[in-house]
Amino acid sequence: MSKDFYTxxxxxxAGIIIKICRAYTDSEEDFQDYYQEVCLQLWKSRENFKGDSKWSTWVYRISLNVSxxxxxxxxxxNKKSVELPNLDAGAPQDPNPFNDESLKLLYLAIKELSELDRAIILLYLEENSYQEIAEIMGLSPNNIxxxxxxxxxxxxxxxxxxxY
Structure with missing residues (x-):
């Protein structure tokens, strides 16, 4: 992967990738693996991006599919870890994504959702429109x-x- 592509x-x-990977992992090690795999798949699939949608939509799709x-x-x-991610290492991060106790609880609650519901709520929390979410998920806006x-x-x- 070239530095230019990554940059x-x-x-x-990276914020999109991080949020999706965090929602589907329980440990820092798993998070790092997911993040790296998403980056690799984005690079491998770059030639398949036709520009019919925004690049961010492509990033969401790849991130969700990989996760x-x-x-x-x-x-x-049957690999399951209970440890919460350590946000001090590795991949680029959102500023203080887990400093707020309410945010930690929200992410834990999101992890209780089904895989599909998790993906939908993450896209919603990123302030995507129902139409954008529908396009990414392959569902109708009404269903979303x-x-x-x-x-x-x-x-x-x-x-x-x-x-509170």
């Missing part, structure tokens, strides 16, 4: 709206009394 096509979208594939592979190996309403209710139930 131009990955670093500006879901690795998650399925990890489940087969219904799913988001249900996901919010489930998260509210999971977080009831824990976030």
């Amino acid at each position: 131009q096509f990955i670093l500006p979208y 879901l594939s690795l998650l399925k592979k990890d489940k087969k190996v 709206g219904v799913k988001i309403t249900r996901i919010k209710k489930k998260l509210k139930t999971l977080l009831d009394g824990k976030i």
Whole structure:
């Protein structure tokens, strides 16, 4: 992977990759593996990007597909760690993504959701429109709206009394 590709096509979208990888991993080691695999797959698939959508949409799709594939592979190996990610190492990071206790609880609650719901709520939290989420997920915007309403209710139930 060239430094130019990384600087131009990955670093500006590192926040997207980090959030998706964090939502599907429980340890720093797994996070690093997922992050690196997403970067590798973005580089490998760069020729397949036709420009029909925004590059950020492509990054979301690749990040989600890689994370879901690795998650399925990890489940087969029955590899499960309870440790929370250590945000001091490796990949570029959002400023203080887990400093806020409420944010930590939200991420833990998101990890309780199904894989599909997790992907949808992450895209929603990134302030993507229903249309953009539908395009990334391959669903209709109306279906996305219904799913988001249900996901919010489930998260509210999971977080009831824990976030102030």
